[in-house]
Amino acid sequence: MGAGWLFLFAVLYSAGLLFGMVFFVIMFSDLESDYINPIDLCNKLNQFVLPEYGAHAFLALLFLLWGQWTAFLWNVPLLAYNGNKVFNKNHMYDATEIFRTLPSHQKETYFKLAFYLLSFFYYLYRMIVALVAENA
Amino acid sequence: MATPAEQLPPGWAAEWLTWNATETATGRTQWEPPAPQGGVAPYADNAPTGSPPPAHHHAKRRQYAAGQTQAYYGGGGEAILDPGYLAGQADSTWGSAALYAWQTHAAPGVAQPQYYAPTTEPEYINQPGYGQQQPATYGQPVDNLANQFGGMGIAGQKGFQLYTTNLLTSPPDPRDLQIPPPEIRLPPNSCISPSPTANSDPSYQRCTLNAIPTASSLLGKAKIPLALILTPYRSLKEGDEPVPVITDTVIARCRRCRTYINPYVQFIDGGNRWRCCMCNMTNEVPQLFDWDQVRNQPGDRWARAELNHSVVEFVAPTEYMVRPPQPAVYIFLIDVSNTAVQSGMVATATRTIKENLDRIPDEDGRTKVAIICFDTSLYFFSLPQGTTEASMLVVSDIDDVFLPKPNDLLVNLAEARESMENLLDKIGNMFQENSIIGSALGPALQAGFKLMSPIGGKIMVLSSSLPSAGAGGLLQAAVPFYKTFAIECSRAQVSVDMFLFSSAYQDVATLACLPHYTSGQTYYYPAFNAGRAEDAIKFAHEFGEVLAMPIMLEAVMRVRASRGLRMSSFHGNFFVRSTDLLAMPAVPLDQSYAIEIQIEETINTPFVVFQTAVLHTTCYGERRIRVVTMALPTTSSLSEVFASADQVAIATFFANKAVERSLTHKLEDARDLVQKSLIDILIAYKTSMTSGGAGASAQLAISENLKMLPVLTLGLLKNVGVRQSTQIPPDLRAYAQALLTSLPSQLLIPYLYPTFYSLHNMPPEAGEIGEHGVILPPPLPLTSERLERHGLYLIEDGQTMFLWVGRDAVPQLVADVFDLPSYDALRGGKTTLRKIREMRRGPYYPHLYIVKEDGEPPLRLWALSALIQDRADVLPSYQQFISTLKEKVSST
Numbered sequence A: 001m002g003a004g005w006l007f008l009f010a011v012l013y014s015a016g017l018l019f020g021m022v023f024f025v026i027m028f029s030d031l032e033s034d035y036i037n038p039i040d041l042c043n044k045l046n047q048f049v050l051p052e053y054g055a056h057a058f059l060a061l062l063f064l065l066w067g068q069w070t071a072f073l074w075n076v077p078l079l080a081y082n083g084n085k086v087f088n089k090n091h092m093y094d095a096t097e098i099f100r101t102l103p104s105h106q107k108e109t110y111f112k113l114a115f116y117l118l119s120f121f122y123y124l125y126r127m128i129v130a131l132v133a134e135n136a
Numbered sequence B: 001m002a003t004p005a006e007q008l009p010p011g012w013a014a015e016w017l018t019w020n021a022t023e024t025a026t027g028r029t030q031w032e033p034p035a036p037q038g039g040v041a042p043y044a045d046n047a048p049t050g051s052p053p054p055a056h057h058h059a060k061r062r063q064y065a066a067g068q069t070q071a072y073y074g075g076g077g078e079a080i081l082d083p084g085y086l087a088g089q090a091d092s093t094w095g096s097a098a099l100y101a102w103q104t105h106a107a108p109g110v111a112q113p114q115y116y117a118p119t120t121e122p123e124y125i126n127q128p129g130y131g132q133q134q135p136a137t138y139g140q141p142v143d144n145l146a147n148q149f150g151g152m153g154i155a156g157q158k159g160f161q162l163y164t165t166n167l168l169t170s171p172p173d174p175r176d177l178q179i180p181p182p183e184i185r186l187p188p189n190s191c192i193s194p195s196p197t198a199n200s201d202p203s204y205q206r207c208t209l210n211a212i213p214t215a216s217s218l219l220g221k222a223k224i225p226l227a228l229i230l231t232p233y234r235s236l237k238e239g240d241e242p243v244p245v246i247t248d249t250v251i252a253r254c255r256r257c258r259t260y261i262n263p264y265v266q267f268i269d270g271g272n273r274w275r276c277c278m279c280n281m282t283n284e285v286p287q288l289f290d291w292d293q294v295r296n297q298p299g300d301r302w303a304r305a306e307l308n309h310s311v312v313e314f315v316a317p318t319e320y321m322v323r324p325p326q327p328a329v330y331i332f333l334i335d336v337s338n339t340a341v342q343s344g345m346v347a348t349a350t351r352t353i354k355e356n357l358d359r360i361p362d363e364d365g366r367t368k369v370a371i372i373c374f375d376t377s378l379y380f381f382s383l384p385q386g387t388t389e390a391s392m393l394v395v396s397d398i399d400d401v402f403l404p405k406p407n408d409l410l411v412n413l414a415e416a417r418e419s420m421e422n423l424l425d426k427i428g429n430m431f432q433e434n435s436i437i438g439s440a441l442g443p444a445l446q447a448g449f450k451l452m453s454p455i456g457g458k459i460m461v462l463s464s465s466l467p468s469a470g471a472g473g474l475l476q477a478a479v480p481f482y483k484t485f486a487i488e489c490s491r492a493q494v495s496v497d498m499f500l501f502s503s504a505y506q507d508v509a510t511l512a513c514l515p516h517y518t519s520g521q522t523y524y525y526p527a528f529n530a531g532r533a534e535d536a537i538k539f540a541h542e543f544g545e546v547l548a549m550p551i552m553l554e555a556v557m558r559v560r561a562s563r564g565l566r567m568s569s570f571h572g573n574f575f576v577r578s579t580d581l582l583a584m585p586a587v588p589l590d591q592s593y594a595i596e597i598q599i600e601e602t603i604n605t606p607f608v609v610f611q612t613a614v615l616h617t618t619c620y621g622e623r624r625i626r627v628v629t630m631a632l633p634t635t636s637s638l639s640e641v642f643a644s645a646d647q648v649a650i651a652t653f654f655a656n657k658a659v660e661r662s663l664t665h666k667l668e669d670a671r672d673l674v675q676k677s678l679i680d681i682l683i684a685y686k687t688s689m690t691s692g693g694a695g696a697s698a699q700l701a702i703s704e705n706l707k708m709l710p711v712l713t714l715g716l717l718k719n720v721g722v723r724q725s726t727q728i729p730p731d732l733r734a735y736a737q738a739l740l741t742s743l744p745s746q747l748l749i750p751y752l753y754p755t756f757y758s759l760h761n762m763p764p765e766a767g768e769i770g771e772h773g774v775i776l777p778p779p780l781p782l783t784s785e786r787l788e789r790h791g792l793y794l795i796e797d798g799q800t801m802f803l804w805v806g807r808d809a810v811p812q813l814v815a816d817v818f819d820l821p822s823y824d825a826l827r828g829g830k831t832t833l834r835k836i837r838e839m840r841r842g843p844y845y846p847h848l849y850i851v852k853e854d855g856e857p858p859l860r861l862w863a864l865s866a867l868i869q870d871r872a873d874v875l876p877s878y879q880q881f882i883s884t885l886k887e888k889v890s891s892t
């Protein structure tokens, strides 16, 4: 399979992650305006934490296997960050602390949102470049 | 009039004061609500702020004041004056003696309303008497008065005079801790009630600043944290005025912000509507507001409790209920493993429960109880109706906990009284020979939860060892069970109290999570051994007090504040259920909470209001709302911010903050944070409040009212919960931290800065029953310089008491106190001496240790570690601490 298809897949994939982050942002603002209680929020979000990390790791793995070094390196910092959180067992949202830690969670979510957005355009660009090269 | 109110420890002082407050309250007939006699309609007094009140009001108010003081003299023969009265009386012949009398009587816990405060009467400004007043040590009140008179006029509200002290030259005086916080000086006419109880007593609610900065930039300049310290459910000691209850279910609340009507609202439109003091919304006055439903006749609005008292309780109608009020439920989880039985815990606990069955709140006969014993299995007891014999059901499958029987496990206390007593008598014997070691605390909790969750209530855990079996086994570190379980409990209105007894490591820190998030409390009796009478008495007393406590069930607490202020973070035992709602399944008496406040936008009002509302079910099945309202003036002057700071509240807040930091970061970070906060305040004071001239380098300046903050901070840094030391067992530390975050100021301050009395040379009147209870000797500064070889001293922090006997103690003294022939015959160590009278609030019964000057070193060192102004190991002395602060402050 060519690089074009890989990046097409990556584009769709990062769009999915992007929507995931939007969902997180909405949930946090719901918590702030008391539309959801912290217990339900944490139960809901915690279901998505590891899948999100996994999905991101999977994409990075694909880049590695295809030898797409730039794309892989672009993802390494976040991969390390996520890995570190899982290793320290503080990747889950804690309902008892959520109001104290909410600002930092929100910051993190916005950061990831921006990251996936940039990724999206980068993969798009790489996809176009690759497809043009293949057709040429 | 040298009654030693100033010498009383906070507990006594508060008691004395509430007595005084009662006096004031009984004199209530003396005041009338803004009366029509002046030809003014009642509502006129509540004209919108800004419009100057009619002059004849003042004249009338002065008359009240005179009447009131006369009432005092006539009634009690007391020369106790409220500052307000004094203010009103400024033109009369009160000499400085009277003023002094008041000053010395001022003590913590006093509510100092300003309703008689002069409004706009410039003729007082040059009153000669005032100019001559010296700013004495207890100068604050005098200064306040002077200020009020000096500053009257345009604003009608003049600030606090700032007095700078040099910390390098004025050593801490423990008596300063008993001075009340800087007085709350509200602008005239902000309160519609002349009642002295219209503003919150500091024992219910106090703020770190008694004048709120109008902008967050101003607060930022002062560096003083803005926080509320509250104990909405405070115990009433003998003589305390009970909280007034409003039974007619007419609850007037603001449509927009849901604030409860209080003494700081304004009536407009001829009294048909009221304006909310928080959000300015205009609301209709409820139809039945002026109707006396008891007598079925028109009532007097001005006599309504919610318009006259800061602390009131409304009986809530059904709108405030999610379900009918639930009965109180108590489930005891008793560890019957070998360790627990051998220590005598099981026997003491069952005996205490049995002896206190009568004291468990059960006015309505609905209270339910259950007992579950556990080692590595669970033992349920079925108490069917009609029999007096209990049958035991053993569940040894602890991986999937189930209830062996659907009913008869949780029984009505009144109905099953006899069988319960029988059972309690037997449990001790039943497990006497139990050789099983290990604890299935987690499964026991799950079982208790299953039994209780349809109703909610209180689970009391009595455990002697580290949980080892089933869910929540703590043999591996970091088990999330206790946190997740705590959340489940909070949801099902279940609160957990932990009584822990282990002599080995028990992981108090993890277990304390459960009480922490379910509004319970942790009690810790390290190496408990009922063979020692002292241990048994202490535990039995405290457990008994907890059992007898009238708890608030199914409670939620919310604090509302005037526009521009936001509650930003919460400290204490509860679960934060939404941005500003605190869930508390069962609120115990005398638990303190701290709430940080953010100034979000510039405040334009002359005063702000904080209102705490606790919706709860009483333990006799009535849904109620306890409301605590506090009004504070605002200020745009930095010097007023400093002058209005409450050092006791700040120290309480620091304690909460330090523990929070130590949990999220390291202990070292917690200490750094506290020290840095203190240094920031000192720097802020130096840069903005002192001239910074040549003399500045020789001083470390702080305002008079914050003089004790450094020594309290040092006390906190040296407290077991925070102290730098590798010797402190983690369990003791965790317990100390639980105390630091839940003790009300009245108990926390001695816990940080123990009280130290010299007993061999007490003033003659000490020890006798004075007008206000037992007269106590003056407290000494906490330094061993005060220890004399022939002396006898008492050092106590509310949790432990040390009786220090000097090596040259005269035989007569030893004979008098200990009934022993000589010093040599005296044994050091834990003991009981006569009856120790508990003077403070709370269930705590301190251990008493006799410490001989040449006795065992560990005990001596322990006792000496309470003298926090001394140097100990790596911990600095007060002098060293102050010079470190000085260095840090000058280097910026």
Ligand SMILES: [Zn+2]
Residues within 6 Å of the ligand: B254, B255, B256, B257, B258, B259, B276, B277, B278, B279, B280, B281
């Ligand atoms: Zn309102």
